[in-house]
Amino acid sequence: MNADPSARSLPAAPVLAVDAMGGDHGPAEVVAGVALALAKGDLNARVLLVGDQPTLEKLLVENKLRGDPRVEIVHASQVIGMDEKPVAALKNKKDSSMVRAIELVKEGRAQGVLSLGNTGALMAGGTLKLRPMPGLERPALATIIPSRGHRFVLIDAGANPDAEPIHLLHNALLGSHYARCILKLPQPRVGLLSIGTEEGKGSEKVLAAHALLKDVNGLLNYTGPVEGFQLFRGEVDVVVCDGFTGNILLKALESCFDMLKSFLKDQLMANPVRQAGAWLSRGAYAAVKRELNPEALSGAPLLGLNRLVIKTHGSSTRAYVAGAVRVALATLEYDLTGAIRADLEKLAEAKKPEAPKVAAGA
């Protein structure tokens, strides 16, 4: 019933529960993605595939995973649709693949859950069943935004739209550990998303968060506010914001990128001369696409819960599912939740013996 009491001493092979029924392309793509992730020999992990047993058994055969000791099916009879209202869906579909997958984590049979399904339901279900860590009120969704020769963590990408300053401080801690774990940066530079870098510029909330962040520089490498125009210049590794700004930013950037891609493609195909040119320079397009849409970085964890919950795009194809599985397993190996818990304890410690402050000018 209880979650594993000590996340610090993970078993040799971490176990990931995968909601196999979510996503736009259905279970075939999810299982194929898991197979792709497991095909790389270095992977020390087990996967619980949660969903309709007959369907999944058939897919295991197709993907040559039948009998593989690293994969196990856990039956669930229902599926939460992408457009269902999260809270109602969680209540009415207790035997859905998503709810069952989350419960496997709660019961300690898995250390983390991965889903391509309904984001709202996953965030609400994860938060309700796995609970925020002690000392943290609101979990945050972390995502990695690729740039040229650089990547940064954007946190929060949509979990907590009305974040208070203290939540932004927590986001900074969460995002730093995620950058250490996935981007392999020992001291990630943390910036607070704002609209001016001079002292006193920004929204009231962000100015209050800036004051908090300056105060805990032992716990993280806070470099100050960052503006929108700095994001793609490789100046910061973690960009901290509330879930409202982050979600709009992420979706607008994706939408802008898609628009540009299809616009340029149509222009390149508009006549035979341009087509020939595009063929000659196809290597350039491939290089840009590889760098800016990396399969290896799919998956966005909802950080700050007692256990790992990781979401990946509903439209993910098998290569992206495989990337998300590997991100999830890397996160478990790093013991991200344990590292965050330790930081929250240090933060509570630091705040306890509140030194009396002398008023300025006294």
Add this chain to the structure above:
Amino acid sequence: MNADPSARSLPAAPVLAVDAMGGDHGPAEVVAGVALALAKGDLNARVLLVGDQPTLEKLLVENKLRGDPRVEIVHASQVIGMDEKPVAALKNKKDSSMVRAIELVKEGRAQGVLSLGNTGALMAGGTLKLRPMPGLERPALATIIPSRGHRFVLIDAGANPDAEPIHLLHNALLGSHYARCILKLPQPRVGLLSIGTEEGKGSEKVLAAHALLKDVNGLLNYTGPVEGFQLFRGEVDVVVCDGFTGNILLKALESCFDMLKSFLKDQLMANPVRQAGAWLSRGAYAAVKRELNPEALSGAPLLGLNRLVIKTHGSSTRAYVAGAVRVALATLEYDLTGAIRADLEKLAEAKKPEAPKVAAGA
């Protein structure tokens, strides 16, 4: 001393005060831009060039504008630098080109002011000297974001980071008129930027603004919340947000676009084969650039003041300066401030006889 009492009956030729000393490229580029705008024969307007007289006289000669009755120099001995603190600069540089240009509008010698200079100083100076209109607390910066085959107004792009719900309603009115005036849309579709389109999703502030906007549908064509991923799909013509979100979004999009452009360019130049391909398909790049970086749409007005204040990028070259001059003049011809004033009066009217509301379920 007083501004023209009736903005409704504009003189035949609107007068624009141009801060000729602001911008990264200095007065030569500004004057050349003005010359370019005036070179098109259809322009019925006069320009007051504000700045250092000897410098500007020389530039008039160079641009074959000497003796042109449409251009007049107004001397100002100081320049506000791009990095100066706005309030201190306004206080200490009373004879700066920017302050003088704003004062020409206040005195009624011009109907609007255009500057490439320090954005903070222009917004603060414009607000202090030209004042928000009656019934409106906070002006908002409107900018046009180009997309494929479509453009939309983003408002507020950075003037009011802590906007209240009522300010968002005002932004919707301001942005609608700007879209009518510049995008020539009789009934622009107005969307409220949010993180979900279902009832109840979004930040508290945005939910309150949504309720206000639904209530005034006679004054504008409100279509509901829009998410980041919808921005580049041509679904809305006016995107309403606070100045914090809008500024971050605008700058991040510009920064992302610049990164993509230089990344792709370097990849295309990486070897002779790709170079040849790029040369053959150069028409495609030119078409994309023309559509997404249109000179004709530069200039962002600070809307909601009694007179027009318009800012354009400090890095604008002459073609973009010319575009901004023409946007400013189109705005004066439409009588944007008069139209906004009329809407604010209608809004105040509609709110006055508050009908007693029966509680739901009573």
